[in-house]
Amino acid sequence: MSKALSDPEILSIAAGFVDTPTLPDDLMKSALDAVFADPAKARVALQYGATAGHRGLREALAARLMAQGLPNVDPARLCISNGGQQSLYTVTNIMVDPGDVVLVEDPTYFVYMDVLTAAGAHVIGVTTDHEGMVPEALEARLRELHERGLRDRLKILYVMSYYSNPKGCNLSRRRREELYAVYRREAERSGEFLFIEDASYRDLCLEGQDEPFIKSWDAANEHIFLCGTFSKAFAPGVRLGWSYMPAEVHEALIRQKGNQDFGSSNLNQSVMAELLTNGAYDQAADRFRTRYRQKRDTMLAALAEFWPAETSILKPDGGLYVWASLPGIETEPGSPFFEEVLRHKVLYVPGRYCFCDETQEPRPRNAMRLCYGIAGTEEIREAIRRMGLAAEACR
Amino acid sequence: MSKALSDPEILSIAAGFVDTPTLPDDLMKSALDAVFADPAKARVALQYGATAGHRGLREALAARLMAQGLPNVDPARLCISNGGQQSLYTVTNIMVDPGDVVLVEDPTYFVYMDVLTAAGAHVIGVTTDHEGMVPEALEARLRELHERGLRDRLKILYVMSYYSNPKGCNLSRRRREELYAVYRREAERSGEFLFIEDASYRDLCLEGQDEPFIKSWDAANEHIFLCGTFSKAFAPGVRLGWSYMPAEVHEALIRQKGNQDFGSSNLNQSVMAELLTNGAYDQAADRFRTRYRQKRDTMLAALAEFWPAETSILKPDGGLYVWASLPGIETEPGSPFFEEVLRHKVLYVPGRYCFCDETQEPRPRNAMRLCYGIAGTEEIREAIRRMGLAAEACR
Numbered sequence: 001m002s003k004a005l006s007d008p009e010i011l012s013i014a015a016g017f018v019d020t021p022t023l024p025d026d027l028m029k030s031a032l033d034a035v036f037a038d039p040a041k042a043r044v045a046l047q048y049g050a051t052a053g054h055r056g057l058r059e060a061l062a063a064r065l066m067a068q069g070l071p072n073v074d075p076a077r078l079c080i081s082n083g084g085q086q087s088l089y090t091v092t093n094i095m096v097d098p099g100d101v102v103l104v105e106d107p108t109y110f111v112y113m114d115v116l117t118a119a120g121a122h123v124i125g126v127t128t129d130h131e132g133m134v135p136e137a138l139e140a141r142l143r144e145l146h147e148r149g150l151r152d153r154l155k156i157l158y159v160m161s162y163y164s165n166p167k168g169c170n171l172s173r174r175r176r177e178e179l180y181a182v183y184r185r186e187a188e189r190s191g192e193f194l195f196i197e198d199a200s201y202r203d204l205c206l207e208g209q210d211e212p213f214i215k216s217w218d219a220a221n222e223h224i225f226l227c228g229t230f231s232k233a234f235a236p237g238v239r240l241g242w243s244y245m246p247a248e249v250h251e252a253l254i255r256q257k258g259n260q261d262f263g264s265s266n267l268n269q270s271v272m273a274e275l276l277t278n279g280a281y282d283q284a285a286d287r288f289r290t291r292y293r294q295k296r297d298t299m300l301a302a303l304a305e306f307w308p309a310e311t312s313i314l315k316p317d318g319g320l321y322v323w324a325s326l327p328g329i330e331t332e333p334g335s336p337f338f339e340e341v342l343r344h345k346v347l348y349v350p351g352r353y354c355f356c357d358e359t360q361e362p363r364p365r366n367a368m369r370l371c372y373g374i375a376g377t378e379e380i381r382e383a384i385r386r387m388g389l390a391a392e393a394c395r
Numbered sequence: 396m397s398k399a400l401s402d403p404e405i406l407s408i409a410a411g412f413v414d415t416p417t418l419p420d421d422l423m424k425s426a427l428d429a430v431f432a433d434p435a436k437a438r439v440a441l442q443y444g445a446t447a448g449h450r451g452l453r454e455a456l457a458a459r460l461m462a463q464g465l466p467n468v469d470p471a472r473l474c475i476s477n478g479g480q481q482s483l484y485t486v487t488n489i490m491v492d493p494g495d496v497v498l499v500e501d502p503t504y505f506v507y508m509d510v511l512t513a514a515g516a517h518v519i520g521v522t523t524d525h526e527g528m529v530p531e532a533l534e535a536r537l538r539e540l541h542e543r544g545l546r547d548r549l550k551i552l553y554v555m556s557y558y559s560n561p562k563g564c565n566l567s568r569r570r571r572e573e574l575y576a577v578y579r580r581e582a583e584r585s586g587e588f589l590f591i592e593d594a595s596y597r598d599l600c601l602e603g604q605d606e607p608f609i610k611s612w613d614a615a616n617e618h619i620f621l622c623g624t625f626s627k628a629f630a631p632g633v634r635l636g637w638s639y640m641p642a643e644v645h646e647a648l649i650r651q652k653g654n655q656d657f658g659s660s661n662l663n664q665s666v667m668a669e670l671l672t673n674g675a676y677d678q679a680a681d682r683f684r685t686r687y688r689q690k691r692d693t694m695l696a697a698l699a700e701f702w703p704a705e706t707s708i709l710k711p712d713g714g715l716y717v718w719a720s721l722p723g724i725e726t727e728p729g730s731p732f733f734e735e736v737l738r739h740k741v742l743y744v745p746g747r748y749c750f751c752d753e754t755q756e757p758r759p760r761n762a763m764r765l766c767y768g769i770a771g772t773e774e775i776r777e778a779i780r781r782m783g784l785a786a787e788a789c790r
């Protein structure tokens with residue numbers, strides 16, 4: 001990413017940035033005007049707020065989550081954070097001591113792996129297929145933890161439930177139910193651990209319909225830490241995300257968040273409350289979906305046109321990523337292909353960054369994450385074309 | 396604070412909130428309009444930014460710090476944070492392992508003591524007088540660390556250099572020079588540790604003139620971590636602070652900040668860059684100073700009118716706090732005075748929250764922090780009057 005930022009000529013389909021022309025400056029301006037139209041209201045927004053977040057925003061978010069199928073969302077158990085990232089960072093820091101075990105999809109969101117590694121976690125991957133985490137693979141890993149005497153150290157199971165990063169997988173309703181059942185069975189039998197459901201890409205559904213949150217099966221709010229973000233379907237620059245969790249986790253999280261920053265920007269939260277209630281958030285999400293549908297299709301068409309026929313592609317139904325594999329060609333940093341692509345001034349995320357260090361199976365070395373988030377349609381087509389040339393050269 | 400927030404009738408001179416009517420909604424609105432006048436610029440502000448912070452803001456801040464007397468400020472060594480709090484949280488987490496020693500003023504900023512305690516720090520207080528940390532007391536504590544075999548664990552010396560929280564002390568130029576000399580002598584003789592200069596209240600100078608940053612003596616940017624905030628003299632709701640530090644600390648800090656949230660709101664930083672360069676920040680700071688001068692004087696006059704003659708008061712030349720002591724009357728939570736004040740529906744910060752757990756000397760039990768930040772002049776007068784009645788009742 002820093003390479004891409006320092007060379008303006010490079011075409012980056014690496015960073016998970018969002019589509020700049022679609023960023024809703026008009027909607028944001030209107031919401032800001034609404035807040036500043038009343039000076040007293042504006043001054044309250046400019047004052048300190050509550051650590052857990054702006055009351056109006058938490059209420060609007062609770063209503064939204066209930067409209068999306070969650071039963072009885074209590075605004076008092078929500079916490080607003082600086083993007084989704086701070087939710088993940090904070091919950092990890094209250095749950096994980098060095099040496100504790102965290103189970104993740106393999107491959108998974110590599111930035112979160114950095115957070116886990118910094119916390120000293122022992123990160124273990126669970127095999128995924130085209131639909132996401134495989135319930136039988138989860139069961140197998142749990143058995144292994146028992147055998148290795150590590151089960152007591154298990155603290156977190158981390159799952160991206162919608163259009164995952166990096167594979168773009170969307171869990172089917174049945175898979176959601178199965179994963180939750182495996183989790184509960186294990187937790188009840190051998191001790192509780194936290195299920196983190198990361199729903200960051202839920203609002204970027206491009207095909208089909210929304211499956212229920214896995215959290216829906218945790219109707220009493222006792223087991224799942226559900227988190228999301230306003231970055232992907234509205235604007236990252238507003239730097240707001242959220243999480244919803246059981247009472248005792250909430251208490252610890254708020255204490256940690258208080259130590260970190262006393263709460264996220266009260267101004268931005270006031271504006272986001274406005275945007276959620278007046279329909280502007282949904283309008284922005286709709287624009288992004290239209291745009292990403294177009295860019296995803298551009299990317300898929302270019303892959304079909306320029307890449308070898310044996311390329312394996314996961315077509316995403318949402319989110320920002322295409323997971324691609326080139327049989328026989330290694331994509332790792334420093335590999336001939338990576339260097340050749342860089343010579344063509346294109347940047348992608350090598351698959352190896354997304355795989356756990358500890359897996360039983362040999363990890364595929366020829367995968368990569370391609371992002372259609374920030375690049376325009378012509379840039380996407382050109383980047384894929386150049387990568388096709390590189391693949392040609394490396395065969 | 397949660398008590399005060401839940402009962403609307405209570406008069407709080409406890410929380411360090413800022414004066415709501417003075418919050419610059421007009422200046423903020425103009426700066427927002429300037430950013431949104433150019434849709435392309437607005438969309439860049441709504442995108443992700445660099446973890447260290449918005450380039451324009453760091454440049455404007457560097458220019459400002461140089462105008463305030465710092466030599467050669469390199470914007471690449473600045474980091475923008477979510478308020479000053481996140482700077483303190485983050486630097487503490489990169490410097491301190493459980494059992495490490497941190498030296499602070501006694502009394503000091505109690506919220507930072509929570510951060511230190513959560514990090515497992517061994518917090519040791521250094522005696523202060525009416526001017527702040529006493530250089531001879533610092534030397535004595537350093538000698539004790541050697542004697543107790545703790546010197547190797549010393550990681551941070553934390554000093555509030557302007558209108559400290561809670562005592563309102565402002566270090567004289569001579570004291571600044573002496574403290575820095577003691578620090579350098581010790582670090583050169585027995586190993587480096589980090590000097591944190593917290594300048595959060597510098598822009599709230601109410602009397603006299605600005606003394607130089609202690610950081611001025613660290614012209615090569617090798618030793619001092621200097622931090623500040625835009626919360627106190629502009630608006631806490633914008634949630635921005637900053638820090639300036641040596642290269643290797645910066646590198647570690649940015650890595651940590653990346654794990655926490657990828658950087659503070661790019662939108663708010665774009666607006667703050669505008670506010671710093673167009674003079675609006677200074678205009679807001681000026682309004683706050685005028686208002687706080689009036690409120691401080693109201694508080695001091697009420698103290699003279701309603702409290703016992705033997706009350707000891709530190710008159711602050713800036714900041715938000717008056718440190719007061721009532722000889723013969725304990726102010727601790729649960730004390731008859733505390734309960735009587737609460738019965739009168741007034742909330743203050745008992746002095747004991749601000750003292751370290753570990754001090755050689757018996758800690759004064761009759762001190763308290765009074766804040767003129769958020770209460771209006773009539774509320775301040777009324778709160779002080781009621782506390783005077785409570786003091787009367789407790790004699």
